[in-house]
Amino acid sequence: MFQSHLRDAAQRVEAHLQTVMASMDDLPVVEAMRYASAGGKRLRAFLVLESARLHGIDPDQAIWPATAIEAIHAYSLVHDDLPCMDDDALRRGLPTVHVKWDECTAVLAGDALHTLGFECVSRPECHPDPAVRAALTVTLARAAGAQGMVLGQALDIAAETAPEPLSLEEITRLQAGKTGALIAWSACVGAVMARADTAPLQRYAEDLGLAFQIADDILDVEGDAAKVGKAVGKDAEAGKATFVSLMGLEGARDRAEALVEDACEALSPYGNKADALREAARFVISRDS
Template sequence: MNAMFQARLAAAAAAVEAALDSELAFEPKPGEPARPRRLLEAMRYATLGGGKRLRAFLVIETARALGRSDAGPVRAAAAIECLHAYSLVHDDLPAMDDDDLRRGRPTAHKAFDEATAILAGDALQTAAFEILADPATDSNAETRAALCASLARAAGAAGMVGGQALDLAAETAETPLSTGAIALLQAMKTGALLRFSVEAGARLGGASAAAAEALSTYGAVIGAAFQIADDLLDAEGDTATLGKRAGKDAGRHKGTLVAALGIDGARRKLADLVAEAKAAVDAARLGEAGDALKATAEFVAARKS
């Protein structure tokens, strides 16, 4: 991966980390009566100091490619990271995937307790919408409302949460899911939030209708590629490298394209998606400004954790 891409990825992560540190401060904001310290400790534990910040990078880099590089996209990226962190906290709970390890350390419910983890996830979810609704994210109220509505859709019953429900149902299904059903499940559970990240950057960057459509396609393809890469890592990686339990998909009969297509078939599909993502960037007519988005597709496919 080229040095410029890595530098931009690191810079975006640092900017979002600083924004999250501020938003999740222990001190109450004006108008807030109090912030329970243990709750904030759990929220910060789940959110700060880890992860690739890929979703955040997609917001910031898409907006940058369209000419916007102020604090607005960084704030939107922080909101998405809050919502993503909430989803991981709840996904790791015993009632869901029952995981003990996340990003190389104990999951939130292990580091604290189940009740605190649930509350931390709840608070992170609502924090995401508070950040997006703040005029500091964008001066245009219509833009802020559209971002909130789109994130709610991407995260709710027709998006991430609905995908998780389909994923849980697949574990006990009498017959394996078809490739079409798996693709739908993954587009909802994982892809919806990644797609929204690109769409949020496009909206904040003032994309034309044609560019916005092409970038939305790019976001959807990146979401599909990310999940296949994740499933390949689960099948072939090890717990120490991944920072989370490896091999759990097969053990729980998860519906994945690796299971449906085999390792080689999944790798071919992943390569096709990378090519499709690059073509979508070209269709958005961003010129050289879109090179980092193309590099992101390669990064997603080649990642080791």
């Protein structure tokens, strides 16, 4: 069931991304925006659509924050892959934007996807109540900015030249910013749109985000580059502290499983209606890419 929900979310957000970019000029930067925002697991879009469904939000409204988060996620990947950042040539099994075009196009396409994300949550079609749109916007900005995702990135860079490898506490804070903040925003969207309590989804998402990153670190050690769609083994090679280096492979697996248990438990106020989100949590630690 979950796999078909995920595929459905992916198809819907893919189509909507193409629609919102349809009227843009036919320029390399716009082609690169389309290329960079195509494909991927669409886990964040799925979380948005599913948390919206849980709260009875119209799917034609929910598609806007789903598109927004995928645009922001795509921008972050394009900039992360740049030679001056992670210098990755491969993403989702395809050449990265700066390889296929050039660095300048990658910087600009990332910038335009970044702006597009904010446009999607502030457009009137997203929700009839402007207070909801303003709430989605301000929370998205906090999740993406210098106290969220960019903070995580900055801590990651600082770690590269730090005299000591990071502690478990430090790496947890880093990852809470780098991947956790956007995942938490995605999972809470439905509650924000329905003006309901975000606490259960917030707890679910914090567990999920951390489990996701632990699984990523496990994949970096055990994964198959062909399936993962990007280079593996880079962290160990660079001598970076990861959840695996700090907890061991078994310790990391156990921790991820405990987090998924807690994530599922957090959804109890929703009963069976939240089963797709529970499956998503299990998927996150069992995926091979």
